[in-house]
Amino acid sequence: MKKSENTQHDVRTLRIAPSRQSHRFHTDASGLCWPHERRSRIFAKLCLCGLTLVMLGIVARVAQLQTAPPQQIANMLDTQNSKTTLLARRGNLTDRHGRIFATTRVAYRLFVDPQMVREPNTFSEHVGFALGINPAYIDKTIHDALIKRPGNRYVVISKRMTDEQVVKFDELMANPPAGKITGIAKEPILVREYPMGPLAGQIIGFTGFEGHGIEGLERQFEKIMAPQLGRVSYWRDTRRKPLWVEPAQYQAPQDGAGVRLSIDAIIQTLAEQHLAQAVTQYKAESGQMVIMSPKTGEILAMANFPSFDPTTYSKVESKLYRNRCVTDVFEPGSTFKPFVWAMATQTGAMRPGQEIDCTTSGVYRL
Numbered sequence: 261m262k263k264s265e266n267t268q269h270d271v272r273t274l275r276i277a278p279s280r281q282s283h284r285f286h287t288d289a290s291g292l293c294w295p296h297e298r299r300s301r302i303f304a305k306l307c308l309c310g311l312t313l314v315m316l317g318i319v320a321r322v323a324q325l326q327t328a329p330p331q332q333i334a335n336m337l338d339t340q341n342s343k344t345t346l347l348a349r350r351g352n353l354t355d356r357h358g359r360i361f362a363t364t365r366v367a368y369r370l371f372v373d374p375q376m377v378r379e380p381n382t383f384s385e386h387v388g389f390a391l392g393i394n395p396a397y398i399d400k401t402i403h404d405a406l407i408k409r410p411g412n413r414y415v416v417i418s419k420r421m422t423d424e425q426v427v428k429f430d431e432l433m434a435n436p437p438a439g440k441i442t443g444i445a446k447e448p449i450l451v452r453e454y455p456m457g458p459l460a461g462q463i464i465g466f467t468g469f470e471g472h473g474i475e476g477l478e479r480q481f482e483k484i485m486a487p488q489l490g491r492v493s494y495w496r497d498t499r500r501k502p503l504w505v506e507p508a509q510y511q512a513p514q515d516g517a518g519v520r521l522s523i524d525a526i527i528q529t530l531a532e533q534h535l536a537q538a539v540t541q542y543k544a545e546s547g548q549m550v551i552m553s554p555k556t557g558e559i560l561a562m563a564n565f566p567s568f569d570p571t572t573y574s575k576v577e578s579k580l581y582r583n584r585c586v587t588d589v590f591e592p593g594s595t596f597k598p599f600v601w602a603m604a605t606q607t608g609a610m611r612p613g614q615e616i617d618c619t620t621s622g623v624y625r626l
Contacts (some may be wrong), residue, residue: 346490347450348513350471353464353478353485355525356560361464362454362478362570368426368446370418374402375411376443386440390432391425393418417444420451452478458569460528462583463521463562466570475573475581481519488514522558527551531561539565548585562586 353362370391377383384402388395398417405415421429429446452467465476472486473479490513494505531549539547551561562585568576582588604610 341493342496343491343493346492346511346513347448348487348489349450349515350452350467350487351481351485351516351518353481354518354520355523355528356521357524358520359525360455361460361521361523361525362452364450364452366448367451368421369416369449370421370425370429370444370446372398372402372415372417373413373443373445374406374415375413378442379440382437382440383443386437387417387432387444390428391418391421392428420449421446454570456525457571458567459525459532460523460562461567461570462564462581462585463523464570465581466573476570476583477519477521478570485516485519487516490514522553522560523562524560528561528563531563532565532567535563535565546584550585 347366349364352360352364354360374380384395384398387393388398401417402415405412418425426446432441450471452471454461454464454466461476463476465478465480466474467478468474473482478485491511492505493509531551535547535549538544547563547565549561549563550559552558553560562583564584566580568580573581601610605612610616
């Protein structure tokens with residue numbers, strides 16, 4: 261009986277008494293953790309606090325580098341940041357029917373980065389022969405630029421490439437000699453063109469190399485037709501390729517407004533042709549002609565002879581730039597006689613068809 265009781269007692273003990281190994285996983289009735297689990301939670305909290313402090317330190321360091329970086333890092337950042345001007349077109353000048361007197365189109369400028377030229381001995385020959393440029397001129401241009409400013413990475417070879425040169429350059433870069441053509445590129449520029457040539461040259465005027473109006477209506481309407489260039493600042497990699505652009509560093513370009521004139525290109529052409537014939541026939545030095553609409557007073561044509569082509573304005577004398585129809589002062593002379601005759605006939609002092617003897621001196625009173 262004792263043995264049986266002991267056995268039953270042992271069974272009850274096994275059923276009721278908790279195992280010692282379960283102490284690390286359970287809590288008591290009050291909800292308190294056992295010692296081992298409490299240590300685990302404390303360790304986790306310490307790790308979380310340490311990680312938070314590390315992250316705060318990293319954020320603070322990034323903020324410091326962003327706002328006030330050391331000089332050495334600032335110099336490195338400056339070399340990785342680029343600023344580019346975004347082109348915008350100047351407004352067109354057209355006649356009363358929309359025919360274009362002056363417009364703007366995209367052309368290209370050729371430049372070289374001397375530090376990226378791998379084969380300087382053969383570089384000029386390959387580029388020069390392909391584009392029709394003297395290789396000696398290319399060598400001299402690069403050499404002079406480096407002497408003037410050592411380390412120069414932007415040397416202009418051609419300020420404005422012809423359309424044929426652009427095509428040949430693209431072909432050259434598409435199939436370059438192995439390792440021979442590096443460090444050269446073309447960049448877009450905007451150029452002013454005058455499709456009608458010398459027609460109304462004194463009226464239209466011309467722009468300078470920077471695109472600002474210098475003479476004629478190009479200068480008169482400068483504020484209206486001038487574009488607003490855009491700007492963008494971006495980060496680039498070691499190969500000078502853009503990485504990203506911040507929205508605050510982008511300013512969109514805005515084209516200039518166009519101007520439509522009262523001039524009719526057809527009437528202007530006829531006026532200049534007849535004026536040139538008259539000046540040549542009577543061996544005069546120059547001549548001017550103005551054609552107006554009798555109903556509205558609009559100027560339909562304003563011709564000057566001799567004229568000039570605004571595209572090649574630098575090849576003519578500056579005195580030809582002047583629109584003498586509006587800038588020079590002339591004595592009325594015979595042009596005022598119709599007004600005198602109209603007054604005489606209207607007041608009855610003279611009859612239509614009556615002749616006035618002008619061979620003798622004297623004063624006529626009306």
